[in-house]
Amino acid sequence: MSQASKSSVDVAFVVNGSAISEQVAPRITLVDFLRQRLGLTGSHVGCEHGVCGACHVRVDGQVLRGCLLLAVQADGAEVQTIEGLSSSGEIVDLQEAFVRRNALQCGFCTPGMLMIAADLLARREVPSREAIREALSGNYCRCTGYQSIVDAIEEVARARHGLAA
């Protein structure tokens, strides 16, 4: 009955700049693979059905939900997790703003929020608060009520464009 345990598939892709080559069960999701096989526990599992956004990762430049992707689908791709974004320094201003404005409490949604924020700010224009809220509308946070997260992202967006906070 368990078709999944019958065979393993070879996958090879780049995670946070390092080449990975593993044998995976076809049914393992990308986020479970990253967490369990590579120990990259910064991406979190909140629902396993694509609603909460805690599992956001970057795959070939696109921010996607790691629970809706199978590890085998990432074969040949370039994957970045929160650990990679953090160590590269790409989001250091966002991280500083989040800390300073208490835009996180329990921290479980935070990696997903930062992924989406980084993606949003990579576009040229400075988003309005409404646009920020809309961009975050696929990321569930139970602790903050979202306002401090919007504040932090807005501040960084403006700073990156040389505008006053």
Add this chain to the structure above:
Amino acid sequence: MELVGQVDLNATPEVIWAALFDPSVLQGCFPGCKSVERKSESEYSAVLQVKVGPLNAGFNGVITLTDPEYLSAVTLAGTLNGAGAGFARGTARITLQRRDLVTELSYSADLRLGGKLAAVGDRLFGTAVKRNIADFFASFAAFVDADRKDTASCLASL
């Protein structure tokens, strides 16, 4: 969950009636049905491997056909238990109405889901269950179709 539908069948009520009471027809037409065994005049036990939306699970069940009005109506009831998935319990009243060259088969069903099937909700399973039932009737319609090349042999086997 309430399900209502109808399908026009290119067959006579006699052919349809006989097919409804044939376990091998039920087995052939219901996707994923591994076996149907007659236990008595009106009771069958069934083993199914069903894909309902994202869930693919094994079900054991009992199906009964009761309150027959020859050639015009029958109540089909079933209880299917799937260990991990939960249960599905339903009753459908099936009616046949001859209209010119076709017979209109109508069904009005009340379906109760339990366990994981219920908890994951109508959103995922409602449409999937409806599709499974629609698939069954599509296969059934194809099977009883008078224009089928091998209809004669099928009818002979009934």
Add this chain to the structure above:
Amino acid sequence: MTQSHGPLGRAVPRADARRLVAGAGCYVDDISTPGALHVAFVRSTYAHAAILSIETAAAARMPGVIRVVCATDLERICKPMQVAMPALDMPTTSAQFPLAFDEVCWQGAPVAAIAAHSRAQAEDAAEHVLVEYDELPAVVDAEQAMKPDSPQAVCSRHSNIALDRTFGTNNGAASFAAAATVVEQRIVFDRQTGVSLESRGIIASFSPLSGELTVHMSHQSPFQMREVFSDLLGLPNHKVRVLCPDVGGAFGLKLHAYPEELAVAAIAVLLGRTIRFQADRLESFLSDTHAREAVGVARLALDSAGRFLAIDVEALSGLGAYQAYPRGSVGEGLHMAQMVGAPYQFNHFRARLRAVHQNKSPTGAYRGVGQPLACTLTETLVDRAARTIGMDPAELRRRNYLSAERGSHTTPAGLEMSAVSLHACLETLLAMMQYEDLRREQQRLREQQIYRGIGMASFIELTAVGAAVYGANQIAVPAQEGCSVRLEPSGTVLCHSSATDQGQGVRTGIAQIVAQTLGIEPTDVTVRAGDTASSPVGGGAWASRGIAIGGQAALLAAEDLRGKILELGARVLETPAERIDIAGGTLRSTTTARTLSFAELANLAYFRQHQLPAGGCPELSATRHYVSQGFPYLTANGMQGCLVEVDIETGMIEVLRLWVVHDCGRVVNPLLVDEQIRGGVAQGIGGVLYEHCEYSEGGQLSNGTLADYLVPMAGELPDIEVAHVASVATETSLGAKGVGEAGTIGAGAALWNAVNDALAALGAAMEQQPFSPDRVLRALATAERARKSAAVAAATNIGPVNV
């Protein structure tokens, strides 16, 4: 304590936030345990059934499966959970086993557990466990459950009524009879659940050689759980260690002992190895404690001047199949009944609570625990009274609030109130809202058929609940908090607190308190918590106690340490202690101007004692505890305001603006406090607009995913404006009251009043939450029909029609 400069009151960012923004948090599921077994549960598919048989042979043969565990396997290892509250005179409750024996009483109850090398293998095997059920009659509706002919939710019980309790007296009957106005409000609250983003998780490790059980769990109260595991598994208390790492949200649902977690610990003992379990989202919806299911009917009697005379309440609380262990689940109903009218002055009070069992998931604590329900009942009742007598709702409140001058007193409901600041909060709120302008704009837009509503709500919050609740009920929950502080050789301070942190930032607040006392920076204070092996014995986190109680313990400990630093410094600096100043981590003699840094002092004390002048071994550490004594809780208060727009075509409600004015006494960290308030408001809004655990007539939960159980996302909420009034608590030297639940307590009520204010223009009113668009449209349709039938009667001169 001195306050003028220093970290107390400053918006200090949280030290642990840096880890979390880098994805370096450590939640239970992140902990690596090579060789551990993973558990998946087989759960009941029926709301109420007898278990006839459980076939496990096929599952046991599946790949990776080590053991399939049923109730009989755990019988000799684990006692059942059985809630008892002798102080409440509550009838005997039902025993709840970690795995069901022969009866399941709620859909989702754990029936068997599979321990396998991976979760996936355990789940595969779970699909092959065949349970034969004999379905039993289920009672789902709480009102139905009260009736004598109702099926029993649990077979062995004779009645579904778990508690029938009356507060106050019947002396108000005369007031009601003689009153100029009597108004009544009935509200149905649908079931909700906490939906923490990190689900419940546990890793239990038992070593047969040492007899020690080590548990990592996502929980609010490690010491409570140590007692639970020790008691129910028959292990000596000192052989059990419970650690709570980073916790991804708790909100009360992680306050309880769950059958799953107990089963996992029992299996660890049974197999002598490490066993782990993390609930998935579907299991969370099914098995996390639910909350809020209630029906409340409140009546208010007023005199001709609009002054409140008496309040009468009938409250029904739906408990689910079992009460949560060990604290029970009647707290929600008790608060709901007793706290109606809390902000107001009146003479007579009577409230009756009935708490009933049903074949649904067990309920438990969820942010606010009944206070949001009491607040909603009260504030909708007050608004209804205002509409009935034609007085502005703000004015009616102003006339009837408890005054600040009243001071501590016991209310007719039996609440022990300390001084409140409701009038100050009201005036602050009205100014923030620009209330008069909002009313004018509302009127103008109404003429264009745009329906806006303005709502306000006042609330009292019982925080920092003390010892009386648990000790009197013989529940082994520590009601005190403790703090140990120690000066390190580096001159910094290491602090262990019993208060736990699930994102509130309690550890940062404690660092600020310790830093302020010792004249150092919060960054020089490290705070650790959540380990029964190293934390002082104390409660953890619930009922908004972290800073109010945990902070007070930290203050006392830091003051003790300061005294010891001065004592040693006096010896070294050869200066009397009162002539030594402490600032910036340095001691300075005001007589000789000699200085000594904390680091130097610590090095002398730890490594170079031979250089010390005679006088005994130096002590540079202190441990102090604090428990509220002489008062059962610290009352905080506040007000919330809400502006909505109701689309009468679609039934959709848009929340345009939200305001909160809160008095929590001393604000240790405005950044932490304001964000706690905002998060709480979001949960209150969620309960009124979106959240509902939907059950079928047969007791099946039908919306167990985030796609169907709706929670507020970023687009659904506006910015939340927060202001503070500060009346410093006099019960503790720290002067801080709790604030964690404030946002949730008042938000729902303010939103109720705003929506009903909008609908009042059309003669409609909501009576049940959540306000789905469907329910809003039905309320509007009902009002429309009533209007038409009144018009017809008037036109045809039939006479007055009762509508």
